[in-house]
Amino acid sequence: VCLELWHACAGPLVSLPKRGSFVLYFPQGHLEQAPDFSAVIYGLPPHVFCRILDVKLHAERDSDEVYAQVSLLPESEDIERKVREGVVDVDGGEEDYEVFKRSNTPHMFCKTLTASDTSTHGGFSVPRRAAEDCFPPLDCSQPRPSQELLARDLHGLELCFRHIYRVGQPRKHLLTTGWSAFVNKKKLVSGDAVLFLRGDDGKLRLGVRRAAQFEGASAFSIQ
Amino acid sequence: VCLELWHACAGPLVSLPKRGSFVLYFPQGHLEQAPDFSAVIYGLPPHVFCRILDVKLHAERDSDEVYAQVSLLPESEDIERKVREGVVDVDGGEEDYEVFKRSNTPHMFCKTLTASDTSTHGGFSVPRRAAEDCFPPLDCSQPRPSQELLARDLHGLELCFRHIYRVGQPRKHLLTTGWSAFVNKKKLVSGDAVLFLRGDDGKLRLGVRRAAQFEGASAFSIQ
DNA sequence: TTGTCGGCCGATCGCCGACAA
């Protein structure tokens, strides 16, 4: 999946460990996150000194929720001592995403959906800055500027929208055709957020960040 | 869940062990059904002599697929020997569902859905026998007999349909309003079957039996 | 600048009848 879009969806509070770096792994904390398989395992060490073998980015196929799969390799106490003493660097030397982000600033916009955005009556009001930053420019010499907008989501699925400018007297950008199909497909509701992201290659990416959700929220969904 | 409806949905080939009876449990066969958690466990006995502590009937919340949760208690070799010798009866003496069914014959009907039944164009053709056996009788002295039909599914959820008689010249029973909502909610397709069941209390029950489905079939669902 | 609403057109749903298998 797209690195930038993944981080955009995850939000600024999420940072991933670098491959090759060292971490302390707390097995008991891991177990406590899986109450269905809760078990008391005696003799479990409180923490294990590990090296990050790999970090894979994923997104849930149904909900688009982002998550990472981190592969750990337990290291010897010898290595642990050397790291603590500074003989071996904690960081593995691989480029950090923060570093990458500072040099390559993607054009990005995030908007929380309003009642109008998610209702069946009408489309999506595009914030002006979002349209100007992320969308291809419209030929405003025409009376009714419009274009087809193509964007890919985290799974690489291509979405298509009609993007128009200036409806009514106060001018504004709108997404019309294709928008409600997107809302339905992603099961978006008022309060959820969408992210537009234009990569350096000019390709448009589209992500989703859902409002605070409860465990088993789908059990209470309408119809 | 409703005992009769559960058995109706499960079909005549499915019979459950009685509570209190004895069975031979084959752990290896159980493991082979869960390939995701496949593991080779050494020293596993080929079979365990068990008593049925409890049998709970369930239905999947999303698909309405029926399944049973069977609780087993391993028994001593002493009991096993007595059972084999006939000193203790294999059956636990609890009433069998087959026995129950022979004395209480519920009015029941099962129909495989046609293309017309599942299309958005029109409602559901009710077989005449289904209507007469399971539905409250209509007042046919009126020019357009119709009634509201209430039925509960396996989860106790109440469905509502408009039931009419005699549309067009060849008279027939139809479910109109409410039917397509039911088809959508249960994601029914042509080939699936619905079951109508009128209990002794006169209450109507409504079950679903899906056509042969493949693993991960939802991955190929439309939209 | 942008969230919401009234108006309105067109597409689809869904009810009715006819007809045939």
Next chain:
DNA sequence: TTGTCGGCGATCGGCCGACAA
């Protein structure tokens, strides 16, 4: 008896403008 289809009315989706926050 019942599966399918043509027809057509009612409903809803969805695009436009106006207006106000």
